[in-house]
Amino acid sequence: MLARQRQERIAELVRRHGSIRVGALTERFGVSHMTIRRDLESLARQGHLDKVHGGAVTAEHGSTKEPAFGEKRSREVTAKEAIAAAAARLVAPGSAVALTAGTTTWTLARHLLDIPDITVVTNSLRAAQTLEANRRQTQTVVLTGGVRTPSDALVGPVAVAALASLRVDVLFMGVHGMDVRTGFSTPNLEEAETNRAMCRSTRRVVVLADHTKWDTPGLATIAALEAADLLITDSGIEAHARDALEAGVGELTVVEPAAPTRPTESVRT
Known part of the structure; x- marks a missing residue:
């Protein structure tokens, strides 16, 4: 494969997944780490991506850029489904849970529909809409109110005041990024305060974050890694990141995303 073709493929992978590690690229293309780093440097100069320590992220994934909900929804779909399914198994009938905004917590909302007698507190318009449209009669949905962000979160003083008088059994929190120094983070200052x-x-705090969130810090820290009683991520997480998370969070669960299904081929006889 020519360098130009490889770089086009790399740029497409980063656009599709939001971020990618050098190690994953070397395995995929069968070239050295040095070759991949040169490719990333070239693509970064052209504005196709942002080069970060150990890999690359899409150019719009800077620490202050907040991707829209629709943009994030199509990324790492199978990983988010596996993470959400594992999270839903933690919810007992009759409990009170909270969901922050985000595409992984929105995915979890769909998994909560069959759990009876639960109360769901959320600042996510998307999660609330999903629950309200499909909820059973025995479920209660509490929407915090506040100012709407690009990711369809309700944030700010109104949301913070609404949360001050509430006490839930478990919080499921989605994040923009996570690393050892920054902890769990978001590009939005008010969303960090609300979270x-x-x-x-x-x-109990349960963080839901697929592997692409590692080493992609946002502008504002929500909490240190130690604040998570449990972190659920997917098997795409690299070994060094897994080690750092195991040392930081209370408990780490790694799930295996389902393999994508292939269309059935029709056979003419």
Whole structure:
């Protein structure tokens, strides 16, 4: 494969997944780490991606850029489904849970529809809409209110005030990024404040984050890694990141995404 063709493929992978590691690219293309780093440097100069330590992210994934919900929804779909399914198994009938905004927590909302007698507190318009449109009669949905962000989160003083009087059994929190120094982070300052209020309102914090969130810090820290009682991620997480998370969070669960299904081929006789 020519360098130009390989770089086009790399740029497409980063656009599709949001981020990618050098190690994954060397395995995929069968070239050296040095070759991949040169490819990433070339693509970064052309504005196709942002080069970060150990890999690359899409150019719009800077620390202050907040991707829209629709943009994030199509990324890492199978990983998010596996993470959400594992999270739903933690929810007992009759419990009170909180969901922050995000595409993984929105995926979890769909998995909560068959759990009876639960109360769901959320600042996610998308999660609330999903639950309200499909909820059973025995479920209660509490939407915090606040100012709407590009990711369809309700944030700010109104949301924080609403959360101050609530106490839930478990919070499921999605994040923009995570690393050892920054902890769990988001590009939006008010969303970070609102998520911190959610952390104060719960007995247990469960973070839902697919492997692309590692080493992709946002502008504002929500909490240190140690604040997570449990982190659920997928098997795409690299070994060094897994080690760092195991040392930081209370408990780490790694799930295996389902393999994509292939269309059935019709056979003419």
